[in-house]
Amino acid sequence: MLNIDQLKFDEKGLIPAVVVDSITKKVLTVAYMNRESLQISMEKGLTCFYSRSRQELWLKGETSGNYQHIVSITADCDGDALVVVVEKDGPACHTGSDSCFFEPVWQSEDKHEFSLQGLYDLLLERNAQRPQGSYTTYLFEKGIDKILKKVGEECTEVIIAGKADDKAETIYELADLAYHAMVLMVQMGISVEDVHRELASRHIIDHKVKQEKMTK
Numbered sequence: 001m002l003n004i005d006q007l008k009f010d011e012k013g014l015i016p017a018v019v020v021d022s023i024t025k026k027v028l029t030v031a032y033m034n035r036e037s038l039q040i041s042m043e044k045g046l047t048c049f050y051s052r053s054r055q056e057l058w059l060k061g062e063t064s065g066n067y068q069h070i071v072s073i074t075a076d077c078d079g080d081a082l083v084v085v086v087e088k089d090g091p092a093c094h095t096g097s098d099s100c101f102f103e104p105v106w107q108s109e110d111k112h113e114f115s116l117q118g119l120y121d122l123l124l125e126r127n128a129q130r131p132q133g134s135y136t137t138y139l140f141e142k143g144i145d146k147i148l149k150k151v152g153e154e155c156t157e158v159i160i161a162g163k164a165d166d167k168a169e170t171i172y173e174l175a176d177l178a179y180h181a182m183v184l185m186v187q188m189g190i191s192v193e194d195v196h197r198e199l200a201s202r203h204i205i206d207h208k209v210k211q212e213k214m215t216k
Helices: 035-044 116-129 135-142 144-163 167-188 192-215
Strands: 014-021 027-034 048-051 056-059 068-075 082-088
Touching (some): 027 035, 027 048, 035 048, 035 056, 035 068, 116 135, 116 167, 116 192, 144 167
Antiparallel strands (some): 048 056
């Protein structure tokens, strides 16, 4: 691992830090750190930046409560920029927005960004607005029994496709299953973050089990 002395701070003693949400992978903000704020960040496990306008250190969340718990800090190939992956307690932007990046500048007409969080947010919107003619609306209007039935049906379709060793069909059915599972999540008030944290906790347990086996 690199140490602070190997990083390249600019002529003002600063290095840019791109803060990324560990779950959604969205860029939350771009701020600056100096040697002291980076050291504090690593010691506390919380993002601490240097304010160029106020010319002072500021611990993110100290006044708002929206702390950013650091998962990792990675330098680029030149050692003059950082990516800081975090788990956040609340909005990253002073406007109250989840991310500081929310003003569209340009969008491709034929390419579209996709994420599970984006799909989840769309399902939340469908549940709230219930647009007519939408299959998702139909599921929410029918309720939990219908949603569970569809999840069960899609599980069966995945099994059939997998048993037939049909990769393309299995991918198709897994996508159907993922969609219906997320409809169930919205219905039950389960967030993507809830599932992410559960999977992350299992990863830690699995890692410990592997370590124990290696030491025996």
